Amino acid sequence: MNLGLTRELPGTLLVARREIRDQLRDWRILTPIIMLTLFFPLLMNYTARTAVSFVEQYGATIIGDRLIPFLLMVVGFFPISISLVIALESFAGERERLSLEPLLATPLTDTQLYFGKILASLLAPIGAAYLGIFVYLAGLLWRLGWTPTPQLLAQILLLTAAQALLMVTAAVVISTQTTSVRGANLLASFIIIPAAQLIIIESLIMFWGRYTVLWWIVAALLLVSVVLGRMGLHLFNREELLGREFDNVDVRWGAGRFWDGFRGKARSPFIWFRETITHTLPEMPGPLIIMTLAMAAAYIIGFRSASTFTLPEQLFVEERIASVLTDELSNFGFLSTSGWAWIAFNNLRALAIASVLGAFSLGIAAMLLLMAPVGIVGYLAGNFALAGVDTSRLLMALVLPHGLIEIPAAIIAGAAILQLGLAALSLPKGSSLGASWLVALGKWARLLLALVIPLLLVAAALEVFVTPRVAAALLAGP
Amino acid sequence: MPALIETHSLTKQFGDLVAVDDVSLRVEAGEILALLGPNGAGKTTTIRMLASILRPTRGWVRVAGFDTAVDAAKVRHQVGLLTEHHGLYTRMKAREYLAYFGSIYGLDPDQSAQRAVELLDRFGLSDAYNQRLGQYSKGMRQKLAMARALLHDPEVLLLDEPTSAMDPESARMVRESILGLRSGNRAIVVCTHNLHEAEALADRIAIIRRGGIVAQGTADQLMQDYLGSPIMELKVAGQLDGAARLLPEGVQIREQGYDWFRFQASDPEQINPQIIENMAAAGVRIVTLSEVKRSLEDVYLSVMQREAQE
Numbered sequence: 098m099n100l101g102l103t104r105e106l107p108g109t110l111l112v113a114r115r116e117i118r119d120q121l122r123d124w125r126i127l128t129p130i131i132m133l134t135l136f137f138p139l140l141m142n143y144t145a146r147t148a149v150s151f152v153e154q155y156g157a158t159i160i161g162d163r164l165i166p167f168l169l170m171v172v173g174f175f176p177i178s179i180s181l182v183i184a185l186e187s188f189a190g191e192r193e194r195l196s197l198e199p200l201l202a203t204p205l206t207d208t209q210l211y212f213g214k215i216l217a218s219l220l221a222p223i224g225a226a227y228l229g230i231f232v233y234l235a236g237l238l239w240r241l242g243w244t245p246t247p248q249l250l251a252q253i254l255l256l257t258a259a260q261a262l263l264m265v266t267a268a269v270v271i272s273t274q275t276t277s278v279r280g281a282n283l284l285a286s287f288i289i290i291p292a293a294q295l296i297i298i299e300s301l302i303m304f305w306g307r308y309t310v311l312w313w314i315v316a317a318l319l320l321v322s323v324v325l326g327r328m329g330l331h332l333f334n335r336e337e338l339l340g341r342e343f344d345n346v347d348v349r350w351g352a353g354r355f356w357d358g359f360r361g362k363a364r365s366p367f368i369w370f371r372e373t374i375t376h377t378l379p380e381m382p383g384p385l386i387i388m389t390l391a392m393a394a395a396y397i398i399g400f401r402s403a404s405t406f407t408l409p410e411q412l413f414v415e416e417r418i419a420s421v422l423t424d425e426l427s428n429f430g431f432l433s434t435s436g437w438a439w440i441a442f443n444n445l446r447a448l449a450i451a452s453v454l455g456a457f458s459l460g461i462a463a464m465l466l467l468m469a470p471v472g473i474v475g476y477l478a479g480n481f482a483l484a485g486v487d488t489s490r491l492l493m494a495l496v497l498p499h500g501l502i503e504i505p506a507a508i509i510a511g512a513a514i515l516q517l518g519l520a521a522l523s524l525p526k527g528s529s530l531g532a533s534w535l536v537a538l539g540k541w542a543r544l545l546l547a548l549v550i551p552l553l554l555v556a557a558a559l560e561v562f563v564t565p566r567v568a569a570a571l572l573a574g575p
Numbered sequence: 576m577p578a579l580i581e582t583h584s585l586t587k588q589f590g591d592l593v594a595v596d597d598v599s600l601r602v603e604a605g606e607i608l609a610l611l612g613p614n615g616a617g618k619t620t621t622i623r624m625l626a627s628i629l630r631p632t633r634g635w636v637r638v639a640g641f642d643t644a645v646d647a648a649k650v651r652h653q654v655g656l657l658t659e660h661h662g663l664y665t666r667m668k669a670r671e672y673l674a675y676f677g678s679i680y681g682l683d684p685d686q687s688a689q690r691a692v693e694l695l696d697r698f699g700l701s702d703a704y705n706q707r708l709g710q711y712s713k714g715m716r717q718k719l720a721m722a723r724a725l726l727h728d729p730e731v732l733l734l735d736e737p738t739s740a741m742d743p744e745s746a747r748m749v750r751e752s753i754l755g756l757r758s759g760n761r762a763i764v765v766c767t768h769n770l771h772e773a774e775a776l777a778d779r780i781a782i783i784r785r786g787g788i789v790a791q792g793t794a795d796q797l798m799q800d801y802l803g804s805p806i807m808e809l810k811v812a813g814q815l816d817g818a819a820r821l822l823p824e825g826v827q828i829r830e831q832g833y834d835w836f837r838f839q840a841s842d843p844e845q846i847n848p849q850i851i852e853n854m855a856a857a858g859v860r861i862v863t864l865s866e867v868k869r870s871l872e873d874v875y876l877s878v879m880q881r882e883a884q885e
Contacts, residue, residue, distance in 0.1 A: 108679070115664075115675050122666045196662035199723065201628050203679045204651045335628050350590070 105212065108205045112213025113220070116187055120221055126183060133176040134225040135232060141168045142236035149241065165237065166249055167303045172233045173226045173257035174296060180222035181264040181288060187214045188272030189281035192338065207334040211269070215326075218265045219258075226257050252311045256299070259318035264288055266322045269329035270521075273337060274530055291457055321459070328521065332530060354532050358539020373547040377540055384512035384519065388464065392508060395468035396475035403479025413484035433561065441557035444503070448510055448549065452541070459518030460511075467511045471504070494571040499560035506552035513544040579604050579731050579762035580625060584634035587620050587786075594620040596786035597634070602762040602779075604730075607753070609777035610766045611875060617786040618766040619659055622733050625764065626656045639730045652680065655729035659736050659766075661720035665709035669695060669719055672708060673726060680727035687726070694722035697752060699745075713740040721749060725756070732756060732763045738772060750775060774871040782878050790878045798869055801877045805843055806867040809850065810835040812860040821853040837867060 120126045145168050149161035191197045200210060230253065237243040245253070271284040295314075302310045361376060363369035378385075447466065455463030474496055482488045492500075520537030521530060580602040587595040595617040602608045610618050623629040624636055627643040627650040636643040639653040664672060670691065677687025695701050698718040703711065711719065717740045724732065737753065738746035753776055756763065767773050773780055774794055782790040782797075790797055811818055811834055819828055819836055826846060830837045840846040847864060854861050 111675070111678055115667075119664060119666055194662065195658070195660035196664060198628070198658045198660070199656070199662045199676075199720070200679075202626050202651060202654065202656040202658070203676070204648045204681075205679055206648065336630055339623060339628060 105206065105208050108209030109213045109216065112200075112205065112210055113216040116214060116217030117220060120183060120217070126179065126221070129179055130176060130221065130225045133179070134229045137175055138172050138229045138233035139236060141172050141233055142240070144168065145237065146240055163304045163306060165241075165243055166245065166253070166308075167300060169230060169233060169245065169249075169253050170256065170299060170303060172229045173253055174260060176225035176229055177222045177257055177261035177264070178292075179225070180218050180261045181268050181285060181292075183222065184214070184218035184265040184268035185272055185278060185281045185285060187218050188269055188333070189275055190278050192272070193277045197338065201335050201339065208330065211330055211333045215265055215269065215329075218268070219261055223258055223261050226261070227254065230254070230257070249308060252308060252315065255315045256311060256318070259315050259322065260292070260295070262322040263318050263325070264292060266325035266329055269333060270325055270530070273329070273332040287457060324459075337529070351531070351535055354535035355539040355542075358536035358541075359543045360539075361543070369543075370547050373543055377543055378509070378548075380540075381512055381516045384460075384515035385508065387515060388467070388508040388511040391464050391468050391511070392471050392504060395472040396478075399472035399475025399477075400479040400482075402472075402476050403483055406476075407483055408480045410484045413481050413486055437557050437561040440560055441554050444553045444557060445550065448545070448553070451510065452514055455514035455517060459521065460515035461518070463514040464511050467507045471507075490571060494568040495564065498564040498567050499556045502552050502559060503556035506549050506556060509544055509552075510549045513541040513549070517541050577604055578602065578637075579639055580608075580764065581637045582625070582634065585621070585624060585631050585636060586633040587617075587624060587629060588632040593786050595624065595631075598783070598786075598788050599634075600781060600788070600791075602764060604762055605757060605759045606778045607757060607763040607765060607776050609773035609780045610764060610783060611768075611770065611773055611780060611871075612783035613879070616783045618783055619735060620786075621783070622656070622735050622764065622766055625731075626654050626733055627651055628656075652727070653730045655724035655727065655732045657720055657724040657732075657734040657737055659739075661716045661740075663708045663711075663716055663719060666707060668705050668707055669700065669711075670704050672719070673722060676723050676726055682727060690726055690728070691722070694725055695719075698722055699748060714742055714745040717741055718745065718749065721752070730761055732761060733766075734763065735766045736768070737765060738767075738769065746772075770871045770875055780871065782875060784879065784882050789882050790874075794871055794874075797871070797874045797878075801874045801881070802869055804839050804841050806837050806839050806869070807843060807847065807864060808835060808837045808867050809854075809864045810862040811854070812862050818854065818857070818859045821850070821857050821859065823849050823853065826850070834862075 145161075145165050148164050149158075152158065152160045191200075234245065234250075267288045268281070268285065271287065272281050275281050275284060295318075299311070299314060302308075302314075360369065361372055363372050451463035451466045454466060455461075474492075478488045478492060481491055517534065517537045520533050578601045580600065582598055582600045585595055585598040585600075586593065598617075598621060600608070610621065612618050620629065624631055624643065625638060627636075627638070627647040630644055638650045641649045641653070643650045667675070670688075673691035673694075674684065674687055677684070677691065682690065692701070692704070695704055698721060700715060700718055700722070703715060708716065708719065717737070721734075721737065724734070734753065738749050741749060750772060753763065753765065765773065765776055777794070779791065779793055780797060781788050790801065792800065806829060813834065815831065815834055815836065819831065822828070822838065823846060826838045826840045828836050828838050843866075851861060851864065
């Protein structure tokens with residue numbers, strides 16, 4: 098490992114040094130860095146002071162207390178957002194300007210080129226961000242006498258670096274999939290949208306005052322960066338960079354790869370269905386285990402949250418539940434075909450949303466979305482338990498009849514979406530990102546069509562026609 | 576002579592497309608090989624495999640004794656590549672640019688600077704040593720890219736369209752430089768569309784079409800193989816007036832005019848004196864008897880036509 102590092106480091110530093118020197122000669126990069134490093138922190142400083150003095154008039158000091166750390170995070174984030182532009186320029190730009198091939202013809206290794214460019218994309222923006230943070234803090238100390246706790250400062254510095262690393266590693270993956278900066282900029286929405294969502298989440302956490310969660314975010318960002326870095330290293334090699342054409346839409350080729358995944362080797366619908374169960378499903382033990390554990394975790398988290406966020410006990414009186422089941426089910430659309438259609442539609446809609454969100458988040462958002470209903474069931478079960486109701490009987494009555502079908506369907510659906518993300522992360526040797534992902538998309542469609550959708554339709558029927566009757570029988574009492 | 580470049584059944588496939596198909600080449604030290612072919616024929620892909628940038632799908636390449644698939648870094652140390660597009664960093668100065676590549680090739684800074692000065696001088700760029708590359712003309716950029724390829728004094732030089740962006744004077748300077756680079760321990764491959772350039776530079780020529788080598792040899796060999804025996808033109812004083820009947824057996828008349836005709840014979844060294852004797856004996860006064868100049872272009876077009884028919 099050390100030998101490898103010693104061998105790779107000189108070339109890496111050579112590449113990084115040249116790129117940084119080049120950046121510092123480019124006014125398009127230099128101007129925003131200077132603006133965001135020096136003027137923006139001063140503006141934020143003014144904003145913080147004005148806001149604090151304004152809210153203090155009304156005794157709402159907590160808003161000021163939360164605003165100052167939030168602006169600290171913002172001051173750090175703005176300069177590092179340039180790292181995305183620099184990385185796209187460094188990877189896709191160099192390829193577009195055709196200056197990459199002379200480098201590829203030198204003895205530099207793919208690893209040296211990759212890490213050299215990563216380093217060059219990170220150093221200037223992170224340096225600018227840290228400088229901006231200290232300009233902001235110096236202003237606050239001078240005008241308000243405010244200093245951050247060492248923990249908060251460490252969190253913000255690490256968070257800033259981790260966000261930059263994430264954007265840069267993601268930018269490399271994107272850049273390897275196109276031969277032009279224009280194409281890379283278009284694809285960059287796959288980074289900008291999640292990054293914007295992340296900033297919103299971080300803002301909410303900071304205004305909520307749950308700073309400990311920031312450690313988890315830093316850890317998650319570093320983890321995803323490592324995964325993306327590994328993927329980038331796999332994609333950034335001479336063969337991939339010069340051996341493929343990306344910018345042309347080849348519908349026939351794309352459809353062929355999708356069909357490979359969707360049909361497999363099946364020659365009839367029966368064999369296709371049988372092989373979905375015997376081949377496609379067993380091919381993804383990892384995602385299936387992850388989804389099963391995630392569902393169990395969602396239930397446990399939901400159940401335990403009940404003790405923190407307890408609902409009023411009177412809502413959980415067993416007699417009241419029984420009367421609802423016996424008297425008012427038809428009012429809710431239960432025991433009717435329209436009720437079945439409504440539930441089936443909602444389940445399928447959730448599946449579609451999970452798939453779309455999963456495409457932007459390597460399957461993680463899909464997993465969280467599919468965990469939510471199980472978490473809610475756990476939360477309600479927790480509240481029932483606190484109210485002294487027999488939870489196991491309740492679950493058997495209200496969840497088990499359709500849950501036996503619906504939960505496995507959700508696990509398979511989530512696993513198929515996770516598999517889509519994993520297909521992008523662990524590419525088979527010689528396979529491109531696009532080909533690998535399209536095959537996985539074909540398998541996702543196969544699993545949905547053969548198993549998940551039929552299971553959800555059956556589960557909806559059970560939920561509407563069977564579960565209420567079982568519930569009524571079990572809970573109505575003598 | 577040892578082969579500095581040797582390929583065997585070299586094949587490169589991108590998905591369903593076979594870009595290079597079963598190419599076997601051998602370039603010895605001191606030799607210049609020109610690779611000719613239309614756009615998309617597979618020249619650049621072949622060059623990239625020789626430079627160990629792309630891996631062959633099948634077959635192998637040995638450069639300076641190293642297998643490109645096994646010892647890629649060693650191969651790249653021995654190869655100087657002039658890419659089809661110069662690909663310079665326009666915000667750098669020539670001095671910095673060459674120093675950067677010198678350090679990549681592990682040259683000592685002083686040695687690198689000295690070599691840079693020599694090369695820039697050779698290509699007439701001494702005055703532009705401290706100029707930013709963005710200010711260079713197309714031809715200057717191409718010459719600087721040549722200097723980059725030569726910086727580490729490589730044993731194998733691969734030149735993809737070396738004079739494509741140059742004015743005639745610069746192109747001539749570069750061509751002369753390439754000829755000057757021929758040495759007993761260096762092999763050069765030149766990819767070009769310029770048939771006159773190939774003829775002027777190359778010891779051997781390989782014509783590539785749809786990924787495969789369709790003709791290979793010296794210019795004379797290729798002319799013999801594809802255009803047949805040399806064509807001679809005989810011009811007489813006055814009207815031809817049946818003089819063609821005086822030609823010996825085996826001579827084929829290709830074209831004729833008022834006072835001239837062109838003929839082809841398998842053995843001109845035997846036939847030509849006989850023709851002169853016959854004409855003199857019949858009182859026909861010969862003005863000139865000369866070989867019609869044939870160009871590589873004729874060979875190239877003939878090869879392409881023949882391949883298209885097949």
